[in-house]
Amino acid sequence: GGERYRLETSMGEFSCTNLVIATGGLSIPKIGATPLGYRIAAQFHIPVIAPKPALVPLTLPPEELDIYKELAGTAFDAVAECGTGRFRENLLFTHRGLSGPVILQVSSYWQARDYGDKDGGSQVHINLFPNEDVGAWLGAHARSKALLSNLLAERLPRRFTHAWCEQRGWNSPVNQLSPKQLEQIAAQLANWAITPNGTQGYAKAEVTLGGVDTRALSSKTLEARDQPGLYFIGEVVDVTGHLGGYNFQWAWASGYAAGQAV
Known part of the structure:
Protein backbone atom coordinates (compact mmCIF):
# COMPACT_ATOMS: atom_id res chain seq x y z
CA GLY A 1 0.00 0.00 0.00
CA LYS A 52 22.84 -8.38 -27.36
CA PRO A 53 21.20 -7.92 -30.77
CA ALA A 54 19.04 -10.89 -31.85
CA LEU A 55 17.04 -11.87 -34.95
CA VAL A 56 19.76 -9.95 -36.75
CA PRO A 57 21.74 -10.33 -40.02
CA LEU A 58 25.24 -11.78 -39.62
CA THR A 59 28.35 -10.19 -41.14
CA LEU A 60 31.20 -12.05 -42.84
CA PRO A 61 34.93 -11.26 -42.65
CA PRO A 62 36.43 -9.35 -45.62
CA GLU A 63 38.04 -12.43 -47.20
CA GLU A 64 34.64 -14.20 -47.33
CA LEU A 65 32.86 -11.06 -48.52
CA ASP A 66 35.31 -10.77 -51.41
CA ILE A 67 34.19 -14.18 -52.64
CA TYR A 68 30.45 -13.56 -52.28
CA LYS A 69 30.20 -9.76 -52.77
CA GLU A 70 28.53 -10.11 -56.18
CA LEU A 71 25.74 -12.20 -54.66
CA ALA A 72 23.85 -9.48 -52.74
CA GLY A 73 20.13 -10.12 -53.27
CA THR A 74 20.58 -13.83 -54.04
CA ALA A 75 18.31 -16.04 -51.93
CA PHE A 76 17.52 -19.74 -51.61
CA ASP A 77 16.00 -22.31 -49.27
CA ALA A 78 18.44 -23.78 -46.73
CA VAL A 79 18.75 -25.31 -43.28
CA ALA A 80 20.97 -23.40 -40.82
CA GLU A 81 22.14 -24.73 -37.47
CA CYS A 82 24.07 -23.35 -34.53
CA GLY A 83 24.14 -24.81 -31.05
CA THR A 84 20.64 -26.13 -30.33
CA GLY A 85 19.03 -23.91 -32.99
CA ARG A 86 18.01 -25.53 -36.28
CA PHE A 87 15.84 -23.75 -38.86
CA ARG A 88 14.77 -24.13 -42.46
CA GLU A 89 13.84 -20.99 -44.36
CA ASN A 90 15.29 -18.65 -46.99
CA LEU A 91 18.93 -17.54 -46.80
CA LEU A 92 19.76 -14.15 -48.35
CA PHE A 93 23.15 -12.71 -49.30
CA THR A 94 23.71 -9.03 -48.45
CA HIS A 95 26.53 -6.55 -49.09
CA ARG A 96 27.77 -7.24 -45.57
CA GLY A 97 27.16 -10.97 -45.17
CA LEU A 98 24.11 -13.19 -44.69
CA SER A 99 20.50 -12.48 -43.81
CA GLY A 100 17.06 -13.88 -44.61
CA PRO A 101 14.71 -15.57 -42.13
CA VAL A 102 16.93 -18.64 -41.60
CA ILE A 103 19.92 -16.47 -40.61
CA LEU A 104 17.85 -14.15 -38.39
CA GLN A 105 16.54 -17.21 -36.54
CA VAL A 106 19.94 -18.82 -36.04
CA SER A 107 21.59 -15.52 -35.02
CA SER A 108 19.97 -15.77 -31.58
CA TYR A 109 21.83 -19.04 -31.02
CA TRP A 110 25.10 -18.03 -32.67
CA GLN A 111 25.76 -14.99 -30.52
CA ALA A 112 24.63 -16.67 -27.33
CA ARG A 113 27.80 -18.75 -27.46
CA ASP A 114 31.41 -17.76 -26.90
CA TYR A 115 33.57 -16.89 -29.88
CA GLY A 116 35.88 -19.78 -30.72
CA ASP A 117 34.10 -22.43 -28.69
CA LYS A 118 35.83 -25.77 -29.20
CA ASP A 119 32.48 -27.28 -30.21
CA GLY A 120 32.09 -24.77 -33.03
CA GLY A 121 29.99 -22.20 -31.25
CA SER A 122 31.34 -19.50 -33.52
CA GLN A 123 30.27 -21.33 -36.68
CA VAL A 124 26.94 -21.62 -38.45
CA HIS A 125 26.37 -24.85 -40.36
CA ILE A 126 24.27 -24.63 -43.53
CA ASN A 127 22.73 -27.50 -45.49
CA LEU A 128 22.44 -26.32 -49.10
CA PHE A 129 20.38 -29.40 -50.08
CA PRO A 130 17.62 -29.55 -47.46
CA ASN A 131 15.28 -31.56 -49.70
CA GLU A 132 17.37 -34.59 -50.53
CA ASP A 133 20.39 -36.78 -49.93
CA VAL A 134 23.01 -34.76 -51.80
CA GLY A 135 25.41 -37.73 -51.96
CA ALA A 136 22.84 -39.86 -53.75
CA TRP A 137 21.95 -36.96 -56.07
CA LEU A 138 25.60 -36.39 -57.02
CA GLY A 139 26.10 -40.14 -57.44
CA ALA A 140 23.20 -40.26 -59.89
CA HIS A 141 24.94 -37.54 -61.95
CA ALA A 142 28.49 -38.95 -61.63
CA ARG A 143 28.78 -39.44 -65.42
CA SER A 144 27.64 -35.93 -66.26
CA LYS A 145 29.95 -33.94 -68.54
CA ALA A 146 28.67 -30.69 -67.05
CA LEU A 147 30.92 -28.53 -64.87
CA LEU A 148 30.13 -29.12 -61.20
CA SER A 149 28.96 -25.51 -60.79
CA ASN A 150 26.56 -25.87 -63.74
CA LEU A 151 25.17 -29.14 -62.37
CA LEU A 152 24.62 -27.57 -58.93
CA ALA A 153 22.86 -24.66 -60.66
CA GLU A 154 19.97 -27.06 -61.29
CA ARG A 155 19.27 -26.79 -57.55
CA LEU A 156 20.86 -23.50 -56.44
CA PRO A 157 21.30 -19.98 -57.94
CA ARG A 158 23.96 -20.09 -60.64
CA ARG A 159 25.87 -17.06 -59.31
CA PHE A 160 26.19 -18.79 -55.95
CA THR A 161 27.30 -22.18 -57.31
CA HIS A 162 29.99 -20.54 -59.45
CA ALA A 163 31.39 -18.53 -56.50
CA TRP A 164 31.16 -21.51 -54.15
CA CYS A 165 32.93 -23.94 -56.54
CA GLU A 166 35.52 -21.31 -57.52
CA GLN A 167 36.45 -20.79 -53.86
CA ARG A 168 37.16 -24.53 -53.52
CA GLY A 169 38.87 -25.03 -56.87
CA TRP A 170 36.13 -27.42 -58.02
CA ASN A 171 35.97 -26.35 -61.66
CA SER A 172 36.06 -29.78 -63.32
CA PRO A 173 33.35 -31.60 -65.23
CA VAL A 174 31.57 -33.95 -62.83
CA ASN A 175 32.68 -37.10 -64.70
CA GLN A 176 36.32 -36.18 -63.99
CA LEU A 177 35.81 -36.16 -60.23
CA SER A 178 36.72 -39.29 -58.26
CA PRO A 179 34.17 -41.00 -55.98
CA LYS A 180 36.17 -39.69 -53.00
CA GLN A 181 36.01 -36.11 -54.35
CA LEU A 182 32.26 -36.43 -54.91
CA GLU A 183 31.95 -37.63 -51.33
CA GLN A 184 33.86 -34.57 -50.06
CA ILE A 185 31.72 -32.26 -52.19
CA ALA A 186 28.51 -33.86 -50.90
CA ALA A 187 29.72 -33.45 -47.30
CA GLN A 188 30.41 -29.74 -47.82
CA LEU A 189 27.08 -29.13 -49.57
CA ALA A 190 25.26 -30.72 -46.64
CA ASN A 191 27.40 -28.94 -44.06
CA TRP A 192 28.76 -25.61 -45.29
CA ALA A 193 30.46 -24.14 -42.20
CA ILE A 194 30.67 -20.36 -42.09
CA THR A 195 32.28 -18.23 -39.39
CA PRO A 196 30.53 -14.87 -39.06
CA ASN A 197 32.61 -12.07 -37.55
CA GLY A 198 29.69 -10.19 -36.04
CA THR A 199 26.13 -8.97 -36.52
CA GLN A 200 24.66 -5.83 -38.08
CA GLY A 201 23.89 -4.66 -34.56
CA TYR A 202 20.86 -3.12 -32.89
CA ALA A 203 20.07 -0.94 -35.91
CA LYS A 204 19.06 -4.07 -37.86
CA ALA A 205 18.11 -6.37 -34.96
CA GLU A 206 14.42 -7.17 -34.63
Whole structure:
Protein backbone atom coordinates (compact mmCIF):
# COMPACT_ATOMS: atom_id res chain seq x y z
CA GLY A 1 0.00 0.00 0.00
CA GLY A 2 0.90 3.66 -0.08
CA GLU A 3 2.76 5.50 -2.82
CA ARG A 4 5.95 3.49 -3.16
CA TYR A 5 7.44 5.09 -6.27
CA ARG A 6 8.19 8.64 -7.31
CA LEU A 7 9.05 9.46 -10.93
CA GLU A 8 10.74 12.65 -12.03
CA THR A 9 9.93 13.25 -15.71
CA SER A 10 9.99 16.01 -18.30
CA MET A 11 6.24 16.34 -17.67
CA GLY A 12 6.58 16.78 -13.93
CA GLU A 13 6.65 14.46 -10.92
CA PHE A 14 4.39 11.45 -10.47
CA SER A 15 3.97 9.04 -7.60
CA CYS A 16 2.36 5.59 -7.61
CA THR A 17 1.92 2.36 -5.69
CA ASN A 18 2.68 0.11 -8.66
CA LEU A 19 5.14 0.81 -11.47
CA VAL A 20 5.24 -1.22 -14.70
CA ILE A 21 8.40 -0.98 -16.80
CA ALA A 22 7.58 -1.50 -20.50
CA THR A 23 10.53 0.36 -22.01
CA GLY A 24 11.57 -2.29 -24.54
CA GLY A 25 15.10 -3.39 -25.45
CA LEU A 26 17.92 -1.78 -27.43
CA SER A 27 16.79 -2.82 -30.93
CA ILE A 28 16.16 -0.16 -33.59
CA PRO A 29 17.51 2.91 -31.74
CA LYS A 30 16.17 5.27 -34.41
CA ILE A 31 12.64 4.73 -33.05
CA GLY A 32 13.75 5.61 -29.52
CA ALA A 33 15.18 2.45 -27.95
CA THR A 34 17.19 3.22 -24.78
CA PRO A 35 18.62 1.23 -21.83
CA LEU A 36 16.27 2.99 -19.37
CA GLY A 37 14.60 -0.27 -18.28
CA TYR A 38 17.95 -1.89 -17.47
CA ARG A 39 19.01 1.19 -15.48
CA ILE A 40 15.81 1.04 -13.41
CA ALA A 41 16.42 -2.68 -12.75
CA ALA A 42 19.99 -1.93 -11.64
CA GLN A 43 18.75 0.86 -9.36
CA PHE A 44 16.73 -1.77 -7.45
CA HIS A 45 19.50 -4.41 -7.63
CA ILE A 46 17.50 -6.63 -9.99
CA PRO A 47 19.86 -8.73 -12.15
CA VAL A 48 20.06 -8.07 -15.89
CA ILE A 49 21.41 -10.59 -18.42
CA ALA A 50 23.80 -8.69 -20.72
CA PRO A 51 21.78 -7.54 -23.78
CA LYS A 52 22.84 -8.38 -27.36
CA PRO A 53 21.20 -7.92 -30.77
CA ALA A 54 19.04 -10.89 -31.85
CA LEU A 55 17.04 -11.87 -34.95
CA VAL A 56 19.76 -9.95 -36.75
CA PRO A 57 21.74 -10.33 -40.02
CA LEU A 58 25.24 -11.78 -39.62
CA THR A 59 28.35 -10.19 -41.14
CA LEU A 60 31.20 -12.05 -42.84
CA PRO A 61 34.93 -11.26 -42.65
CA PRO A 62 36.43 -9.35 -45.62
CA GLU A 63 38.04 -12.43 -47.20
CA GLU A 64 34.64 -14.20 -47.33
CA LEU A 65 32.86 -11.06 -48.52
CA ASP A 66 35.31 -10.77 -51.41
CA ILE A 67 34.19 -14.18 -52.64
CA TYR A 68 30.45 -13.56 -52.28
CA LYS A 69 30.20 -9.76 -52.77
CA GLU A 70 28.53 -10.11 -56.18
CA LEU A 71 25.74 -12.20 -54.66
CA ALA A 72 23.85 -9.48 -52.74
CA GLY A 73 20.13 -10.12 -53.27
CA THR A 74 20.58 -13.83 -54.04
CA ALA A 75 18.31 -16.04 -51.93
CA PHE A 76 17.52 -19.74 -51.61
CA ASP A 77 16.00 -22.31 -49.27
CA ALA A 78 18.44 -23.78 -46.73
CA VAL A 79 18.75 -25.31 -43.28
CA ALA A 80 20.97 -23.40 -40.82
CA GLU A 81 22.14 -24.73 -37.47
CA CYS A 82 24.07 -23.35 -34.53
CA GLY A 83 24.14 -24.81 -31.05
CA THR A 84 20.64 -26.13 -30.33
CA GLY A 85 19.03 -23.91 -32.99
CA ARG A 86 18.01 -25.53 -36.28
CA PHE A 87 15.84 -23.75 -38.86
CA ARG A 88 14.77 -24.13 -42.46
CA GLU A 89 13.84 -20.99 -44.36
CA ASN A 90 15.29 -18.65 -46.99
CA LEU A 91 18.93 -17.54 -46.80
CA LEU A 92 19.76 -14.15 -48.35
CA PHE A 93 23.15 -12.71 -49.30
CA THR A 94 23.71 -9.03 -48.45
CA HIS A 95 26.53 -6.55 -49.09
CA ARG A 96 27.77 -7.24 -45.57
CA GLY A 97 27.16 -10.97 -45.17
CA LEU A 98 24.11 -13.19 -44.69
CA SER A 99 20.50 -12.48 -43.81
CA GLY A 100 17.06 -13.88 -44.61
CA PRO A 101 14.71 -15.57 -42.13
CA VAL A 102 16.93 -18.64 -41.60
CA ILE A 103 19.92 -16.47 -40.61
CA LEU A 104 17.85 -14.15 -38.39
CA GLN A 105 16.54 -17.21 -36.54
CA VAL A 106 19.94 -18.82 -36.04
CA SER A 107 21.59 -15.52 -35.02
CA SER A 108 19.97 -15.77 -31.58
CA TYR A 109 21.83 -19.04 -31.02
CA TRP A 110 25.10 -18.03 -32.67
CA GLN A 111 25.76 -14.99 -30.52
CA ALA A 112 24.63 -16.67 -27.33
CA ARG A 113 27.80 -18.75 -27.46
CA ASP A 114 31.41 -17.76 -26.90
CA TYR A 115 33.57 -16.89 -29.88
CA GLY A 116 35.88 -19.78 -30.72
CA ASP A 117 34.10 -22.43 -28.69
CA LYS A 118 35.83 -25.77 -29.20
CA ASP A 119 32.48 -27.28 -30.21
CA GLY A 120 32.09 -24.77 -33.03
CA GLY A 121 29.99 -22.20 -31.25
CA SER A 122 31.34 -19.50 -33.52
CA GLN A 123 30.27 -21.33 -36.68
CA VAL A 124 26.94 -21.62 -38.45
CA HIS A 125 26.37 -24.85 -40.36
CA ILE A 126 24.27 -24.63 -43.53
CA ASN A 127 22.73 -27.50 -45.49
CA LEU A 128 22.44 -26.32 -49.10
CA PHE A 129 20.38 -29.40 -50.08
CA PRO A 130 17.62 -29.55 -47.46
CA ASN A 131 15.28 -31.56 -49.70
CA GLU A 132 17.37 -34.59 -50.53
CA ASP A 133 20.39 -36.78 -49.93
CA VAL A 134 23.01 -34.76 -51.80
CA GLY A 135 25.41 -37.73 -51.96
CA ALA A 136 22.84 -39.86 -53.75
CA TRP A 137 21.95 -36.96 -56.07
CA LEU A 138 25.60 -36.39 -57.02
CA GLY A 139 26.10 -40.14 -57.44
CA ALA A 140 23.20 -40.26 -59.89
CA HIS A 141 24.94 -37.54 -61.95
CA ALA A 142 28.49 -38.95 -61.63
CA ARG A 143 28.78 -39.44 -65.42
CA SER A 144 27.64 -35.93 -66.26
CA LYS A 145 29.95 -33.94 -68.54
CA ALA A 146 28.67 -30.69 -67.05
CA LEU A 147 30.92 -28.53 -64.87
CA LEU A 148 30.13 -29.12 -61.20
CA SER A 149 28.96 -25.51 -60.79
CA ASN A 150 26.56 -25.87 -63.74
CA LEU A 151 25.17 -29.14 -62.37
CA LEU A 152 24.62 -27.57 -58.93
CA ALA A 153 22.86 -24.66 -60.66
CA GLU A 154 19.97 -27.06 -61.29
CA ARG A 155 19.27 -26.79 -57.55
CA LEU A 156 20.86 -23.50 -56.44
CA PRO A 157 21.30 -19.98 -57.94
CA ARG A 158 23.96 -20.09 -60.64
CA ARG A 159 25.87 -17.06 -59.31
CA PHE A 160 26.19 -18.79 -55.95
CA THR A 161 27.30 -22.18 -57.31
CA HIS A 162 29.99 -20.54 -59.45
CA ALA A 163 31.39 -18.53 -56.50
CA TRP A 164 31.16 -21.51 -54.15
CA CYS A 165 32.93 -23.94 -56.54
CA GLU A 166 35.52 -21.31 -57.52
CA GLN A 167 36.45 -20.79 -53.86
CA ARG A 168 37.16 -24.53 -53.52
CA GLY A 169 38.87 -25.03 -56.87
CA TRP A 170 36.13 -27.42 -58.02
CA ASN A 171 35.97 -26.35 -61.66
CA SER A 172 36.06 -29.78 -63.32
CA PRO A 173 33.35 -31.60 -65.23
CA VAL A 174 31.57 -33.95 -62.83
CA ASN A 175 32.68 -37.10 -64.70
CA GLN A 176 36.32 -36.18 -63.99
CA LEU A 177 35.81 -36.16 -60.23
CA SER A 178 36.72 -39.29 -58.26
CA PRO A 179 34.17 -41.00 -55.98
CA LYS A 180 36.17 -39.69 -53.00
CA GLN A 181 36.01 -36.11 -54.35
CA LEU A 182 32.26 -36.43 -54.91
CA GLU A 183 31.95 -37.63 -51.33
CA GLN A 184 33.86 -34.57 -50.06
CA ILE A 185 31.72 -32.26 -52.19
CA ALA A 186 28.51 -33.86 -50.90
CA ALA A 187 29.72 -33.45 -47.30
CA GLN A 188 30.41 -29.74 -47.82
CA LEU A 189 27.08 -29.13 -49.57
CA ALA A 190 25.26 -30.72 -46.64
CA ASN A 191 27.40 -28.94 -44.06
CA TRP A 192 28.76 -25.61 -45.29
CA ALA A 193 30.46 -24.14 -42.20
CA ILE A 194 30.67 -20.36 -42.09
CA THR A 195 32.28 -18.23 -39.39
CA PRO A 196 30.53 -14.87 -39.06
CA ASN A 197 32.61 -12.07 -37.55
CA GLY A 198 29.69 -10.19 -36.04
CA THR A 199 26.13 -8.97 -36.52
CA GLN A 200 24.66 -5.83 -38.08
CA GLY A 201 23.89 -4.66 -34.56
CA TYR A 202 20.86 -3.12 -32.89
CA ALA A 203 20.07 -0.94 -35.91
CA LYS A 204 19.06 -4.07 -37.86
CA ALA A 205 18.11 -6.37 -34.96
CA GLU A 206 14.42 -7.17 -34.63
CA VAL A 207 14.73 -7.95 -30.91
CA THR A 208 17.15 -7.85 -27.98
CA LEU A 209 18.60 -11.00 -26.43
CA GLY A 210 19.06 -10.66 -22.66
CA GLY A 211 17.41 -8.22 -20.29
CA VAL A 212 15.88 -8.39 -16.82
CA ASP A 213 16.54 -11.88 -15.42
CA THR A 214 13.30 -13.89 -15.40
CA ARG A 215 14.38 -15.60 -12.17
CA ALA A 216 14.01 -12.25 -10.40
CA LEU A 217 10.35 -11.92 -11.49
CA SER A 218 7.12 -13.71 -10.61
CA SER A 219 6.18 -16.02 -13.49
CA LYS A 220 2.49 -15.22 -12.90
CA THR A 221 2.49 -11.44 -12.49
CA LEU A 222 5.97 -10.29 -13.69
CA GLU A 223 6.40 -8.46 -10.36
CA ALA A 224 9.98 -8.24 -9.07
CA ARG A 225 10.29 -10.84 -6.29
CA ASP A 226 12.29 -8.55 -3.99
CA GLN A 227 10.70 -5.24 -4.93
CA PRO A 228 6.92 -5.08 -4.30
CA GLY A 229 4.93 -3.07 -6.84
CA LEU A 230 7.65 -3.03 -9.52
CA TYR A 231 6.85 -4.98 -12.72
CA PHE A 232 8.84 -5.63 -15.90
CA ILE A 233 7.08 -6.69 -19.11
CA GLY A 234 7.83 -7.25 -22.79
CA GLU A 235 11.17 -6.80 -24.49
CA VAL A 236 12.99 -5.40 -21.44
CA VAL A 237 12.80 -8.91 -19.94
CA ASP A 238 15.20 -11.72 -20.92
CA VAL A 239 12.68 -13.51 -23.15
CA THR A 240 13.43 -13.93 -26.88
CA GLY A 241 11.02 -15.61 -29.28
CA HIS A 242 11.48 -16.94 -32.79
CA LEU A 243 10.35 -15.01 -35.87
CA GLY A 244 6.64 -15.11 -36.57
CA GLY A 245 4.96 -12.87 -34.00
CA TYR A 246 6.18 -14.64 -30.86
CA ASN A 247 7.88 -11.53 -29.49
CA PHE A 248 4.71 -9.48 -29.97
CA GLN A 249 2.77 -12.27 -28.26
CA TRP A 250 5.14 -12.17 -25.28
CA ALA A 251 4.75 -8.38 -25.02
CA TRP A 252 0.94 -8.63 -25.02
CA ALA A 253 0.77 -11.66 -22.71
CA SER A 254 3.22 -10.27 -20.15
CA GLY A 255 1.41 -6.92 -20.25
CA TYR A 256 -1.90 -8.66 -19.62
CA ALA A 257 -0.46 -10.68 -16.71
CA ALA A 258 0.96 -7.55 -15.03
CA GLY A 259 -2.23 -5.62 -15.79
CA GLN A 260 -4.33 -8.22 -14.00
CA ALA A 261 -2.05 -7.96 -10.95
CA VAL A 262 -1.94 -4.17 -10.59
